[in-house]
Amino acid sequence: MEKTDTVRRYADDRIEISYDAHRCIHAAECLRGLPAVFDSDRRPWIMPSEAGADEIAAVIAKCPSGALHFKRFDGGPEESPQLPTTVLPMPAGPLYVRGLVQLRSADGSSLFEDLRMALCRCGQSHNKPFCDNSHVFAGFDDPGRVPGTPVKDR
Ligand code: SF4
Numbered sequence: 839m840e841k842t843d844t845v846r847r848y849a850d851d852r853i854e855i856s857y858d859a860h861r862c863i864h865a866a867e868c869l870r871g872l873p874a875v876f877d878s879d880r881r882p883w884i885m886p887s888e889a890g891a892d893e894i895a896a897v898i899a900k901c902p903s904g905a906l907h908f909k910r911f912d913g914g915p916e917e918s919p920q921l922p923t924t925v926l927p928m929p930a931g932p933l934y935v936r937g938l939v940q941l942r943s944a945d946g947s948s949l950f951e952d953l954r955m956a957l958c959r960c961g962q963s964h965n966k967p968f969c970d971n972s973h974v975f976a977g978f979d980d981p982g983r984v985p986g987t988p989v990k991d992r
């Protein structure tokens with residue numbers, strides 16, 4: 839699932855957390871979800887021993903970019919894909935894709951697979967096709983409305 843060599847790993851005997859800084863868009867689901875484990879003001883900023891493996895797995899599954907993943911050593915369940923695969927245009931932000939996702943090059947060869955991705959829809963990312971948060975500085979302003987679909991239903 840990992841595309842770059844910017845992945846760092848943090849492990850104890852129950853779970854390994856991997857973090858790819860190249861994919862993180864600072865959505866902060868991790869910091870909000872488990873501040874004892876994920877604390878960007880601390881070094882190391884990820885400490886798996888500070889919570890239960892199930893709690894950690896649940897928070898990692900919320901990471902919209904796929905920057906975070908886990909591997910269980912305690913027999914607990916690995917992350918399973920959320921199906922059906924969905925594409926969610928975030929207001930003034932990227933496309934959040936969840937499910938069984940294969941990202942392919944223009945010639946159709948499979949490049950990369952993951953369960954979660956945040957893909958650029960503003961055109962300004964320096965890490966295309968992934969979002970890198972450049973939409974914030976570019977002033978991208980699109981509500982993400984899907985034609986025929988009321989925003990409140992998304
Ligand atoms: S994108 Fe993932 S790793 Fe980055 S801050 Fe958000 S939840 Fe944490």
Ligand code: FES
Binds near residue numbers: 957958959970
């Ligand atoms: S949508 Fe985030 S950089 Fe384009």
